[in-house]
Amino acid sequence: MIQIGDVVVSFDVLREKFLCDLGACQGICCIEGDAGAPVELDEVEKLEEVLPLIWDELSPEARAVIEEQGVVYTDCESDLVTSIVNNKDCVFTCYDDKGCCYCAIEKAYREGRTNFYKPISCHLYPIRVGNYGFYKAVNYHRWDVCKAAMLLGQKENLPVYKFLKEPLIRKFGEDWYAELELVVEEMKKQGIL
Incomplete structure (x- = not known):
């Protein structure tokens, strides 16, 4: 996990691939x-x-x-x-x-x-945000009905956090998202991601 401000982000949000495939899932x-x-x-x-x-x-x-x-x-x-x-x-x-x-x-x-x-939880899906008082947790939610989105995300090599850039900015702000991108790039340089 990484922490940006009072938000803890699961590695799955950074590693897993996802791209909605409405034609497949309806x-x-x-x-x-x-x-x-x-x-x-x-x-x-x-x-x-x-x-x-x-x-x-x-x-x-x-x-x-x-x-x-x-x-x-x-x-x-x-x-x-x-x-x-x-x-x-x-x-x-x-x-x-x-x-x-x-x-x-x-x-x-x-x-x-x-x-x-629409409600932010819908806009952010497959991310779920947990509120734990002093911090928030951003986690990737796996659901079988989204199998087509996982496959398309892998094909397009699109990480969850990039697929959900707009709603993440809506929820946490542009500065937060920019810091997330910087942390991810640093992690890639270090071979963590």
Whole structure:
């Protein structure tokens, strides 16, 4: 592990390769799992603000869940997460005519309808950030549904931290990311990576 400021970064984030392959996975990370995506407390208001912009793109089932319990809930591990439909789909999913799953929030962002991209945990995936009071831990999360992304990342030789440059900057800032790159280059020179 390396430490930059109050953030500890796992070597896996630097070594492992990853590049989303939406054509292969069809967006299954927004569908599979036993809970919704982790949400930071300050993101709840943003999710509620974007809701009217994407409401018509959500499934009737998702709208019913949101009307009943809201955009988030507290899961069995006491984490705040996005609400889900039938213990499966995130309520913010939408599908194209080929059955590929997309995030309705990200779609609205890309179309210029909102300035909120999506929850940072989604933007950072496959990185998970743990908050331990005095420090944060940045870890690579392995999930079988992302096998195609791992293979494509290996083919393109794209490390996780480079694939996730934009969300890492969004979370920790440009200076932090620049320092991460300097540390990685030094580690490469020393033969550690």
